[in-house]
Amino acid sequence: MFKNLIVSALRSLRKKPAFSAINILGLALGMATCLTILLYVNHEISFDEFQKDNVYRIALNRVYPEREVDYTFIPHSIGPQLVKDFPEVQSQARFFKPNNVATFQYEDKTLTEEHFVIGDSTIFSIMSIEFIEGDPKTALVEDNSIVLSESTAKKFFGDQSAIGKILGTPGGNSVEVTAIVADYPNKSHFEFGAIIPLHSIPFFRQSNWAGFSTLTYIELVDGADPDDFEEKIPAFIKQYAEGEIQQRNGISYDEYIAAGNGYNYYLQPIKDIYLISHISGELKPNGNITYVYIFSIAAAFILLIACINFMNLATARSVERAKEVGIRKVMGSHKKQLVAQFLSESTFVAVISAVIALLITYLSEGNFAQLAGKNLSLLEFLTTPNIIILIVSVLIIGILAGLYPAFFISSYSPIGIMRGNLKTSKKGVGLRNALVVLQFTISIALISATLLIYNQMDYLLKKPLGFEKEQLVVIENGFSINNDPNNPNWERFETFKNEIASLPNIAGAGYTSALPGDILQGFIVRVPGYGEKESLVTRMISADDDFLTNMNMEILEGRNFSKNYNDSLSVIINLTTKDKLGFTDPIGKKIIHVDDSSQVSYTVVGVVDDFHFESLHTEVEPMIITKMGSAQSFVNKYAIKIDGDNIQQALASMEEVWGRFVPNAPFRYYFLDESLEQFYQSEQTSGKLFTAFTSLAIIVACIGLLGLSAFIINQKRKEIGVRKVLGGSVFSIVFLLSKDILKLILIATLIAIPAAYFWADSWLQNFAYSTGVSWLVFVFAGVGALLIALITVSFQSTKAAMANPVDSLKDE
Structure with a gap:
C-alpha cells in the first residue's frame, strides 16, 4: 500500500514537472529560511545556559524626584552583608571592570589584556569557572595575586607554565600568577581574561551603601524563592544605608524617600541577563528578547507563506485532477483512500523540500553567519532532539499543508465531475x-x-550627539603616559598632548577620564540655598582645557576651563543638570560634592549643551565635568582630532610620539564613531x-x-x-x-x-x-x-x- 502511494505521488509530480518544481522550490525555500532563522534564535537563547539556575545579579532601580534609572552597579557592601544576614543567600561575588585595558610588564615585553576585571574569589564558583591549574580557594587570597584565562596565559607566556610568573604593573607594583582557568564560553554576558582580587583596592575595603561601585551576584540555596527574598531587601537596605544617606543629605532616610527618592533592588536570573537586561552599566552589548520573538514569528510566517503556496497550488490544480478523482470513485475508491493518496503526495513533497532546505541552509550558513555577526553552525544545531523535532515538523507540515486539498478534492461528486460543474467552484476560488x-x-x-x-x-x-565623532581617534590607555617612576607628574600628560597637537594632520587633542560609550562614575551634589536637603546624583567626567573644544561641544553659558584661571575647584555642568537643579543663572553658583568622607565645594563656571554619553535608548543624564587635576580627576583616554584624509600618516606620527613617552607600552587606539555604532x-x-x-x-x-x-x-x-x-x-x-x-x-x-x-x-x-x-x-x-x-x-x-x-x- 505504502509503495503504491509513493509511486502514485511520483507519477503525479512527473505529470506536471514545472508545476511540481515551483511547489517544491517554494516550500524548500520557505523551510530553509525558517531553519536559518532558527539557527539565529537557538544561538541567542543559548547564552549562559551553562550557568546555575539559582544565581542572580542584583540590579538597582534608582528613583530620583523626576526620573528613574536602572543600574547594574550597586554599593559593594551589600553582597557580603547579605550572606551574613540571610541564610537563603549561599554565596556572593562582586566584580568591577575598568574602562581601560590592563598593561603588564614581563621581562622585556609589554603585555595587554582587554578583558580585565577586579573581583572576589567567590566569582569562580558562582560563575561556573573551571580551574586548570591552581586552587580556587587560595587563588585570590593575596593582594598581589592574579588569575589568567588559558588563552591569556598562552598569549603572555607561550608554552611556558604561567604559574608563579611575576608581572609588573604600570604603578610600579607586581602581581603573581596563582592560577589558570579555562577560557570562558563566548555565549555569556560576562567575559574575562585576567582577574585580580577586589580586596587589593583600598576603596573596596571601605563601607559603601549608597555609591554605585560593583556588579554583585548572589547564589541562593536550593529551594529558596527569589520573589520572597526580594521582598526582604527594602528593610535590609534601610537598616544599613540610612546612616550614610542621612549623613550625605542631612535628612532622615524616611524623609529622603518621601522626597521622591528610592532604592528598589531586584534580582535578575543570570540566564536571562543577555536577552532581557538593557540597563546602565552592562558589560557588553546584549542581545534582545524582542528580536528573538520577532524573528521566531517571522520564521513561522515565512513557513506559513510557503505552506499557503502549496495549498493554493494544490487546490488550483484540483480542477485538473477532478476527472482522476471521479474515475477512481467510479472504480470503487473510498474517500479514505483518496485522502491517504493526496496526503502522501503532500508529505512526499514536504520531505523532498526539507532535504533541499537542509542543503540550502548548509551552503548559505557562512554568508548568513557573517551577516548576523554570529558564530552559527547547522551541524551544531542538528542535535538528536532537534533532528527529531525537525522530522516531526516536516511530517506535520506535509500533512497540514495537504489536509485541506486532500479533503477538498476527495469530496468531489463523480456525477458533478462528469458534468463539468467543478470548473467554477466558488469554494476553491474563495480559499485561494x-x-x-x-x-x-x-x-x-x-x-x-x-x-x-x-x-x-x-x-x-x-x-x-552634541559632539563631533567623525575622525576622532581615541588613545585608550592614556593613563600610561604618567606611569614613569622617574617622573610621575601631571605635566607629562600636558606635554604629550601638546606634542600630538603639533603634528601635521592633527586638528587638536585633549585628555579625559572617559569618553562616550564608557561607564561613568557617579557624582553626588547638593546646592546650598536651593533644595539644600535634596541631593542630585549626576554622572562625572574629568577633562582638560582643550577637551570640550576638541570634541566641538557647545558652551551655552559661561566659559570653558582655562589656564588663565585656577579651575581646580571649578565645574562645568550640562543643560540637564541646570534644569534639574532649577538654576536660572548658574554661573558662579556653588555646588557641594558629597562623598563618604568629605564635602567639597565647587563653583559652576560654564554650561555645556547636552551630549549623549550613552545610546539613544536612554535619555541624557545630568553631567558634571571637573577640571583635570582636581581631587576627583584622573586621566584615562586621549581624544585626537584628525584633520584631512591622511589618517594612516597621522596614526604613524602619533605612534612615534607615543613610543618616545611610553616605550614599554603598546600604542592602542580606536575610532570613536566606530565604537559608538x-x-x-x-x-x-x-x-x-x-x-x-x-x-x-x-x-x-x-x-x-x-x-x-x-x-x-x-x-x-x-x-x-x-x-x-x-x-x-x-x-x-x-x-x-x-x-x-x-x-x-x-x-x-x-x-x-x-x-x-x-x-x-x-x-x-x-x-x-x-x-x-x-x-x-x-x-x-x-x-x-x-x-x-x-x-x-x-x-x-x-x-x-x-x-x-x-x-x-x-x-x-
Whole structure:
C-alpha cells in the first residue's frame, strides 16, 4: 500500500514537472529560511545556559524626584552583608571592570589584556569557572595575586607554565600568577581574561551603601524563592544605608524617600541577563528578547507563506485532477483512500523540500553567519532532539499543508465531475483568494517593519550627539603616559598632548577620564540655598582645557576651563543638570560634592549643551565635568582630532610620539564613531536580517503567485484566444488577468498597515529618541508589494496575451 502511494505521488509530480518544481522550490525555500532563522534564535537563547539556575545579579532601580534609572552597579557592601544576614543567600561575588585595558610588564615585553576585571574569589564558583591549574580557594587570597584565562596565559607566556610568573604593573607594583582557568564560553554576558582580587583596592575595603561601585551576584540555596527574598531587601537596605544617606543629605532616610527618592533592588536570573537586561552599566552589548520573538514569528510566517503556496497550488490544480478523482470513485475508491493518496503526495513533497532546505541552509550558513555577526553552525544545531523535532515538523507540515486539498478534492461528486460543474467552484476560488491575501498581508507587514527599522537606525546614526565623532581617534590607555617612576607628574600628560597637537594632520587633542560609550562614575551634589536637603546624583567626567573644544561641544553659558584661571575647584555642568537643579543663572553658583568622607565645594563656571554619553535608548543624564587635576580627576583616554584624509600618516606620527613617552607600552587606539555604532549593534544586525528574511518571504510569495497565475491563465486560455480574435489588445487582456490579483494585494495592504503600525509604535518605545512612525513607510510597503505582484503576474499575463489565438482555439 505504502509503495503504491509513493509511486502514485511520483507519477503525479512527473505529470506536471514545472508545476511540481515551483511547489517544491517554494516550500524548500520557505523551510530553509525558517531553519536559518532558527539557527539565529537557538544561538541567542543559548547564552549562559551553562550557568546555575539559582544565581542572580542584583540590579538597582534608582528613583530620583523626576526620573528613574536602572543600574547594574550597586554599593559593594551589600553582597557580603547579605550572606551574613540571610541564610537563603549561599554565596556572593562582586566584580568591577575598568574602562581601560590592563598593561603588564614581563621581562622585556609589554603585555595587554582587554578583558580585565577586579573581583572576589567567590566569582569562580558562582560563575561556573573551571580551574586548570591552581586552587580556587587560595587563588585570590593575596593582594598581589592574579588569575589568567588559558588563552591569556598562552598569549603572555607561550608554552611556558604561567604559574608563579611575576608581572609588573604600570604603578610600579607586581602581581603573581596563582592560577589558570579555562577560557570562558563566548555565549555569556560576562567575559574575562585576567582577574585580580577586589580586596587589593583600598576603596573596596571601605563601607559603601549608597555609591554605585560593583556588579554583585548572589547564589541562593536550593529551594529558596527569589520573589520572597526580594521582598526582604527594602528593610535590609534601610537598616544599613540610612546612616550614610542621612549623613550625605542631612535628612532622615524616611524623609529622603518621601522626597521622591528610592532604592528598589531586584534580582535578575543570570540566564536571562543577555536577552532581557538593557540597563546602565552592562558589560557588553546584549542581545534582545524582542528580536528573538520577532524573528521566531517571522520564521513561522515565512513557513506559513510557503505552506499557503502549496495549498493554493494544490487546490488550483484540483480542477485538473477532478476527472482522476471521479474515475477512481467510479472504480470503487473510498474517500479514505483518496485522502491517504493526496496526503502522501503532500508529505512526499514536504520531505523532498526539507532535504533541499537542509542543503540550502548548509551552503548559505557562512554568508548568513557573517551577516548576523554570529558564530552559527547547522551541524551544531542538528542535535538528536532537534533532528527529531525537525522530522516531526516536516511530517506535520506535509500533512497540514495537504489536509485541506486532500479533503477538498476527495469530496468531489463523480456525477458533478462528469458534468463539468467543478470548473467554477466558488469554494476553491474563495480559499485561494483568502490565502493570497494572507500571504501578502504578512509580506507587506514584513516590508513595513524592515523600512521602519532602517528609518530608526538611520535616525540614530545621524542624530546630532552634541559632539563631533567623525575622525576622532581615541588613545585608550592614556593613563600610561604618567606611569614613569622617574617622573610621575601631571605635566607629562600636558606635554604629550601638546606634542600630538603639533603634528601635521592633527586638528587638536585633549585628555579625559572617559569618553562616550564608557561607564561613568557617579557624582553626588547638593546646592546650598536651593533644595539644600535634596541631593542630585549626576554622572562625572574629568577633562582638560582643550577637551570640550576638541570634541566641538557647545558652551551655552559661561566659559570653558582655562589656564588663565585656577579651575581646580571649578565645574562645568550640562543643560540637564541646570534644569534639574532649577538654576536660572548658574554661573558662579556653588555646588557641594558629597562623598563618604568629605564635602567639597565647587563653583559652576560654564554650561555645556547636552551630549549623549550613552545610546539613544536612554535619555541624557545630568553631567558634571571637573577640571583635570582636581581631587576627583584622573586621566584615562586621549581624544585626537584628525584633520584631512591622511589618517594612516597621522596614526604613524602619533605612534612615534607615543613610543618616545611610553616605550614599554603598546600604542592602542580606536575610532570613536566606530565604537559608538556598537550601541546599536543589535538593531543594525536585526535590520540586515529583516531585509534578508523579508526578501526571501517576498520571493516565496511570488513563487506561489507565479504558479497560481500560470494555472489561472491556463484555465482562461480559450477566453484569451476569443478576446484576441474579437480585437482585444494585449494591454486589455493583461489588465483583465491581473486586476483580480491586484485587488487582493490592495486588501492585504489595508489589513497589514494597522498591524505594522501597532508593532512599530511598540518597538519605538524602546528608544528615548525615535524618528516616529511615518505613513510614507506603509505607502512604500503597499506600493512595493503591488509592483512586485504586478511584475510577477504580468510576466505570465503578457506571455498569454501575445500567444497565437489559433493555438488555444484549434481544438474547438
